[in-house]
Amino acid sequence: MASNRDVIAMLYELAQLTTLEEGSQQSFKVRAYETALHAIEGTSGEIGGWTQKELEAIKGIGPSIAKKIREYVDTGTIDKLEELRAKYPPEFLELTRIPGLGPKTLATIRDRLGVETVEDLKAAIAGQRLRELPGLGATSEEKIAKAIDRLGLHGKDRRTPLIDALPIAEALVEALKRVEGVTAAVPCGSLRRFSDTVGDIDIVVATADAPVLMQTVVALPVVAEMLMAGHTKTSFLTRNGLQVDVRAIRPDQLGAASLYFTGSKAHNIVLRQLAIDRGYLLNEYGLLDGEHVVAATTEESIYAALELTFIPPELRENTGEIEAAAGGGLPDMVEIGHIKGDLHYHTDLSGDGRASLEEMVEAAHRRGYRYVAITDHGEDLAINGADRTQMLVHQHRIGRLAEKYPEMALLFGCELNIGPDGGLDYDPEFRLKFDWCVASIHSHFDLPAARQTERLLKAMADPSVNAIGHLSGRMIGRRPGAEFDVDAVLEGAAVSGVALEINGALDRLDATADVIRRATARGDVHLVISTDSHHPSEGVRMEYGVRQARRGWASKKQVVNTWPAARFLKWASHRRPEGVSGLA
Numbered sequence: 001m002a003s004n005r006d007v008i009a010m011l012y013e014l015a016q017l018t019t020l021e022e023g024s025q026q027s028f029k030v031r032a033y034e035t036a037l038h039a040i041e042g043t044s045g046e047i048g049g050w051t052q053k054e055l056e057a058i059k060g061i062g063p064s065i066a067k068k069i070r071e072y073v074d075t076g077t078i079d080k081l082e083e084l085r086a087k088y089p090p091e092f093l094e095l096t097r098i099p100g101l102g103p104k105t106l107a108t109i110r111d112r113l114g115v116e117t118v119e120d121l122k123a124a125i126a127g128q129r130l131r132e133l134p135g136l137g138a139t140s141e142e143k144i145a146k147a148i149d150r151l152g153l154h155g156k157d158r159r160t161p162l163i164d165a166l167p168i169a170e171a172l173v174e175a176l177k178r179v180e181g182v183t184a185a186v187p188c189g190s191l192r193r194f195s196d197t198v199g200d201i202d203i204v205v206a207t208a209d210a211p212v213l214m215q216t217v218v219a220l221p222v223v224a225e226m227l228m229a230g231h232t233k234t235s236f237l238t239r240n241g242l243q244v245d246v247r248a249i250r251p252d253q254l255g256a257a258s259l260y261f262t263g264s265k266a267h268n269i270v271l272r273q274l275a276i277d278r279g280y281l282l283n284e285y286g287l288l289d290g291e292h293v294v295a296a297t298t299e300e301s302i303y304a305a306l307e308l309t310f311i312p313p314e315l316r317e318n319t320g321e322i323e324a325a326a327g328g329g330l331p332d333m334v335e336i337g338h339i340k341g342d343l344h345y346h347t348d349l350s351g352d353g354r355a356s357l358e359e360m361v362e363a364a365h366r367r368g369y370r371y372v373a374i375t376d377h378g379e380d381l382a383i384n385g386a387d388r389t390q391m392l393v394h395q396h397r398i399g400r401l402a403e404k405y406p407e408m409a410l411l412f413g414c415e416l417n418i419g420p421d422g423g424l425d426y427d428p429e430f431r432l433k434f435d436w437c438v439a440s441i442h443s444h445f446d447l448p449a450a451r452q453t454e455r456l457l458k459a460m461a462d463p464s465v466n467a468i469g470h471l472s473g474r475m476i477g478r479r480p481g482a483e484f485d486v487d488a489v490l491e492g493a494a495v496s497g498v499a500l501e502i503n504g505a506l507d508r509l510d511a512t513a514d515v516i517r518r519a520t521a522r523g524d525v526h527l528v529i530s531t532d533s534h535h536p537s538e539g540v541r542m543e544y545g546v547r548q549a550r551r552g553w554a555s556k557k558q559v560v561n562t563w564p565a566a567r568f569l570k571w572a573s574h575r576r577p578e579g580v581s582g583l584a
Contacts, residue, residue, distance in 0.1 A: 161477030181209035344530030351384030378425030422458025440469035504545025516552020
């Protein structure tokens with residue numbers, strides 16, 4: 001039976017393909033699919049066994065979509081979906097990742113130039129044929145060519161953004177864990193290391209019955225093309241061209257196999273040499289001393305036998321983690337259990353918010369947060385922002401709602417928009433009415449690095465700003481981030497006391513791991529892990545943000561929202577004149 005995760009993935013694909021069919025992301029059909037998938041995200045219980053009438057009772061799901069869900073659950077597909085897949089194959093869908101190529105533009109270059117793939121597009125740019133089309137020109141050609149290069153959309157080693165790969169991997173792991181004889185299923189490779197993008201998906205499955213497992217894998221509905229079906233390994237392609245390798249191993253080999261297939265290759269090479277130095281052999285079956293198995297069942301036991309403290313998967317890139325583990329120098333890394341609050345949190349006051357203030361606050365309460373900042377968009381963000389009057393009404397509502405949650409501090413906040421010159425929403429006096437402000441770039445991503453640096457530093461200098469949100473503004477695999485002088489920005493953060501956000505949205509994961517690592521190396525830059533949630537279901541992003549922080553070696557002490565409420569609230573008000581903020 002299809003799981004909720006499977007249904008959500010199906011609706012997401014329908015929305016993506018319908019955007020191309022309708023020529024707009026704002027069409028009624030597209031928005032209906034998106035509303036439905038968000039409705040299922042917020043639904044408790046598996047809906048696979050529900051009737052059409054029961055599905056229609058879910059707010060946000062109409063009769064047409066309820067019928068499609070039943071068709072998908074009953075047959076494993078939908079006629080309309082198959083029709084759209086045939087019309088817009090994976091090679092064409094890859095073009096949607098390129099900034100500047102919206103649905104209508106893609107339709108034009110397909111009809112007029114016969115462009116079906118990235119390679120076709122590159123050839124059209126080389127022949128200067130794009131500039132001949134309405135709405136495009138030489139400048140557009142240059143920007144598109146640069147985006148293709150920066151996004152890595154070339155060559156045989158194209159990679160899939162984590163936001164696209166992770167749901168597939170999670171759904172597969174969920175399905176494989178239900179197979180008879182399976183005791184564990186672990187997604188490995190770069191996905192487990194939480195890389196921004198992955199080349200393929202590796203799943204290691206501990207089972208007492210490998211043949212049954214492999215028979216199940218071959219029959220999975222996600223399989224579009226079988227590459228290899230063996231006794232202990234099966235490889236296949238999904239419909240979007242992503243390769244999946246599933247390996248069956250004995251339960252007592254789970255640690256060794258997980259370690260080996262997680263990588264990275266460079267990390268494993270050093271580990272194998274450490275084993276050799278001690279007279280051992282390390283491979284996917286275990287740490288071996290001749291015929292004797294020294295360690296194999298857990299990764300922890302293998303690291304211990306090599307005289308290393310356990311190295312989390314996010315760190316396994318051979319960038320100093322092995323030396324640190326040997327000398328006891330790994331940081332006291334932040335963990336999800338350390339997080340005390342969320343400080344980038346939207347309601348439906350923001351044009352792109354999808355839940356009420358009451359719903360969002362209750363979701364934060366259920367997560368056990370001690371503080372949460374409501375940061376709806378400022379007035380300068382077109383369509384999505386709130387004006388002064390709306391914000392003051394919002395402040396009053398937040399104050400009233402706070403009475404219901406005495407154990408959780410509710411902060412009246414704002415996500416300020418950083419303009420191209422570093423300017424911010426509202427006037428300076430009004431900005432100081434907010435308890436917490438995160439300032440973010442939402443446009444003008446292609447400014448020269450010097451100007452991007454200037455606008456960030458100017459925003460940091462404003463006393464209302466507590467944090468810089470999604471630092472580069474990148475959308476992984478879809479929009480390159482703004483380029484800036486990292487050292488200058490880190491120095492600005494250290495001097496001003498403004499925190500740098502680690503945004504947990506999977507398509508952002510911004511700041512990047514490299515910037516986080518450089519910030520932690522300094523030791524004087526504060527970090528904040530936030531979800532940028534627009535719906536209660538997006539609270540899971542905190543876990544992703546924590547993993548991104550760990551990838552950058554972030555320690556608990558540098559992440560401000562691991563601090564107890566009293567310490568955090570005192571720190572959050574330190575830049576404002578005394579008595580101006582409502583913070584205690």
